[in-house]
């Protein structure tokens with residue numbers, strides 16, 4: 480198995496090269512040249528094993544230059560401790576046809592832990608094969624959850640440094656506190672004046688700037704990415720869709736081979752793309768349903784074939800989905816249309832903020848994907864009714880997905896069992912969730928809100944969040960977009976320009 484580039488198929492590299500490289504020099508993303516297949520028999524046999532064994536099976540198909548021992552070290556290191564549920568990704572039924580896949584039982588209470596607990600291990604093993612003696616510099620642009628999950632995954636990992644940029648007004652108070660109190664000797668966090676797309680474009684520019692790359696090289700350092708553009712982030716996410724299916728099989732909720740729909744609250748298109756890989760591998764999936772908030776650029780794209788980021792940007796109660804450029808969509812386009820077209824569309828996106836795919840490609844995408852969006856009021860109403868009717872408390876991102884799933888069922892009549900990805904603990908977004916279930920706009924501190932939410936629902940806030948109240952803030956800096964490069968040099972102590 481080898482990896483190639485979405486904009487250049489002359490690229491022919493191993494999985495460890497793809498993981499250490501992060502992003503191709505031409506700005507394209509690394510993708511497996513062919514998607515491996517898995518049989519129904521194998522899927523059925525995975526129903527009886529642990530998450531760790533499921534992960535080793537799926538990842539071994541993609542990380543073909545890792546030895547069994549290396550993979551075992553990475554997978555066991557990531558998932559043996561740090562998750563508050565022994566199933567790692569429990570599936571909870573909310574009605575006979577709908578299950579919630581709880582992806583937030585990791586150390587930072589967001590689904591990104593599933594990838595970011597293992598990525599540092601994948602990366603250091605990969606670097607040992609491809610770039611001995613080079614220190615890895617992780618730069619992250621975050622809309623909230625990636626930053627914390629990456630910091631937690633990389634803290635004090637030898638030979639790595641991590642620097643996280645987050646939009647000053649684009650993350651929840653809990654997310655901000657999680658990042659600014661981060662411990663570890665190789666970490667730094669900085670706010671930037673702007674939104675997530677500004678942070679992400681800034682990081683992308685730094686990654687691909689030859690002068691900066693050279694400067695790092697002269698200091699025996701090299702960039703790598705922990706954003707979902709890194710293949711090492713995506714591959715581990717494929718696992719939990721198989722795991723969910725296996726758990727449904729085990730509980731006799733579906734028959735082997737029966738199709739499910741998967742609903743994913745989507746921002747950068749990483750999580751749902753992992754579901755797409757699972758589907759291509761042979762997981763019985765009917766539709767992948769892409770749920771967006773008021774920033775509905777993906778809903779428009781998946782229903783019209785036009786991607787247009789020239790639109791108003793909304794700050795919503797589901798901030799991890801406040802995104803207008805969904806980077807991982809490029810990988811999907813590669814599989815449906817090939818690198819030449821991808822190159823053209825990405826150039827248009829860069830120059831005009833917009834592109835339209837051809838009818839043939841659009842037709843292929845529509846066969847697999849459905850999409851919908853939901854505003855903040857509907858999100859809150861959905862959280863409230865799910866809690867009132869089913870006693871299930873979900874966060875704002877999951878609320879968007881639940882609503883889009885309901886809308887999809889109403890408009891299509893599709894009765895396929897649905898698995899809804901739940902991407903964060905409701906206590907990470909206490910203000911909006913409390914308002915939804917209590918009907919009142921809370922006017923108190925973040926931790927008072929957490930307490931009230933616990934009192935009302937009888938559900939305990941995860942200690943990883945409630946404990947933040949007493950932690951010291953270590954990082955309070957905020958820089959302009961133009962200052963990001965110097966912030967990087969400062970952190971690395973390699974001379975300010």
Ligand SMILES: *Cc1c(COP(=O)(O)O)cnc(C)c1O
Pocket residue numbers: 589590591623624625707744745746747748749750751799800876902903
């Ligand atoms: C990151 C994130 C998302 C969006 O996931 P993508 O892979 O970027 O599409 C959704 N919900 C939460 C809570 C997140 O942290």
